[in-house]
Amino acid sequence: MKLPPLLLALTAPLLLGQAKPTLVPDVSQREIEIIYSFTGAELLLFGAIVQPGNTAPRPGDPPTDIVVVVKGPTESVLVREKQRVAGIWVNADRTRYRSAPSFYAIASSRPIDRIVDARTRAIYELGLDSLQLSPASGAAPAVQSRFDAGLVDLKRRAGLYYEAPGTVEITDNVLYRGRIQIPARVPVGRFTAETFLIRDGRVLAAAVREIDIRKSGFERWVAGAAEQHAMLYGIAAVLLSIGFGWAAGAIFRRF
Secondary structure: OOOOHHHHHHHHHHHHHHOOOEEEEEEOOOEEEEOOOOOOEEEEEEEEEEOHHHOOOOOOOOOEEEEEEEEOOEEEEEEEEEEEEOOEEEEEEEEEEEEEEOOEEEEEOOOHHHOOOHHHHHHHOOOHHHOOOEEOOOOOHHHHHHHHHHHHHHHHHOOOEEEEEOOOEEEOOOEEEEEEEEOOOOOOEEEEEEEEEEEOOEEEEEEEEEEEEEEOOHHHHHHHHHHHOHHHHHHHHHHHHHHHHHHHHHHHHHO
């Protein structure tokens, strides 16, 4: 049933007011290849904010925030806690995580705690303190929190977890761009680049793009051999070690 033209004209502004903006995102690289000289890469995430009805943003509209999150494939992680006993550092306790992001980076137009509340951060995993880790043990909450903080700290020091608040630029509430640094020690696999459009503390739109990070050339051949022919790879590694050791010893004996 068609609405009368007069009723349609009267309700159009209300319908537009209920509609939400959408995101048109993209990334500078869909594939990143790791070769022997790989020292890291810079990933540019950019796009446009499309208003309902393709209208231009109005001067009185609330400010818009953009948050971009890049995650690596999940992995099982074992975290050990060391304690000093009689002057020696020994493994005292440990816990295993069934799945934790192998890489996590977040960039935002403002500090994330000024954009959304703690509940929203936990729902969308926005920020290192809001990651939903999956511990396999049933440790007490205080102990589990200590291990969670330790895991995040280890990943952060390795350059695999980091936050970059205030680095996403928004132009005229239409165009945005943010940069994520990919370290040299990044794991391989399929990554996801998530973009969130936030206004007044609410997530209005989200979009995902996928990125493949893989080894190339000789590194790819070595990785494939280690995975497909593990026994032969192990034997070859041992023989190479023996050969290099013998060669080094022979050189030192001559001099």
